[in-house]
Amino acid sequence: MLQSFMQNFLNALQWGSFYALIALGYSLVYGVLLLINFAHGDIFMVGAYIAFFLATFLLGQYAFAFPFALPPLMVFGITVVLTMALTACVGVAIERVAYRPLRRKGASRLYVVITALMCGLILENGNLLFLGANRRSFPELLPGTVYSIGGMNVSNVKIVVIIATLLVFVLLETIVRKTKLGMAMRAISYDRMAVPLMGIPLDTVIVFTFVLGSSLAALAGVLFAIAYPVLEPYMGALVGWKAFIAAVIGGIGEIRGAFLGGFLLGFVEIFVAAYFPSTLRDLIAFSILLIFLSIKPTGIFGIARATKI
């Protein structure tokens, strides 16, 4: 009994990690731009695909390959770092071509949100056009090892996912608390007009936010692909929606909220699936969250803002 509980607990931590990493991107962008970046789930998908091509290339599965084999850990490391960097470029590119022109024209936020939805659809269907509808199986980057601890099965992938997510949390909190750019991110969320008056270029802060959000979605993409090695163009849609819900549950705009919301959603899903028929998983899980939101609409860490005159 305890064993199966602990096993589920661990699975929930891993599952929640993916949600948390993606939820962060929603939350960061919302904090800075008050924009719900609906393309973000598909950025996660793009990350997984970029990782796929990088990994297969590094493993020498193309005609053009390195003349020597790289050690597996190095392939993993390079894939993660490059995927994060390249996906960040995709996120920034979308901001540049789709969101920024609207911002310059002072368009209402509704139009920007619709644009974000369209960007997501373009990413999905662009992928479908160029890469086809067939699923791809992700190469084994981390040779699977399963440790048995007190009757629980703990795979090395799970450990990597959970530790990576906790590291991201600490790192992000430090960036946002201690650096001037992080301070600027917090400042924008409170009073956007006053930020340029501090000599801070708004666009720099916005680009930085998209870099952070997209690279974290990419990290989630790589790790997800390693844990569940099947890729398809719509993989980001549902996960993206759920991560967005997680961000709202946690209190959107709050880093802690994105993490807690992500883990909460992971736990609810895993434990519902453990004790109920798994087809009912989403129904029950989201009913619970719906009730939660109706009691606390601002989410766990969300606070209603008051301004002083």
Next chain:
Amino acid sequence: MLDIRDLHVKYGNIEALQGVSFHVNQGEMVALLGANGAGKSTTLMSIMRLPPPEGPVVTRGSITYNGVNLLSASPHDVVAVHGIGLVPEGRHIFGNLTVFENLKIATYARKDQEQIAKDYERVFTLFPRLADRKHQRGDTLSGGEQQMLAMGRAFMSGVNCILLDEPSMGLAPLLMQELFRVLSELNAAGTTILVVEQNARIALKHAHRAYVLEAGQIVMEGSAAELASNPEIRKAYLG
């Protein structure tokens, strides 16, 4: 010298300024007076180059600072490169940041660490209340303290010209006196100051010169003493 010539600006279709010209010499303290809606804040927003919706669109005229055209500058460059800062109406301090973070964030573009350290000291000497509340969140401050913080923040951005929009608004008379005393002190130490005020009495007491805006146009100008004794001004603004 800050030089504004024949400035025409629009908010949407509304012509907010219709040919405003004035200047502020280096080291001067100048007041811009006028009733609500006369275009005082609009003038400051134009100088800061803030984009719509907050700022207006300049349709004609020029804004130069020390001979450099500001019209093509972005707002953060007006602060970081050209050295003009704004204490906006309603303070706009960052309530989710601490007092110290509010000051620190203003040094974003500065590299002169030694001078920054001195400037912190200066701010805390000018406003000891801020030193006491250094680690408190901005939104826990009283209105007067927020105004001090907004001024301290503009000072920390390292600018040599500060524009203030209605600094006395909503403050008790004593606090108002104190703020203007600090302004005069900053001015005496070399900071050029342009202050927009509805409270003409206190502004004219501290400024060297003043302009009066009415319906988007300058209708009167002169030394502060001159304007303070002008019967029309006395009637309209000094009651």
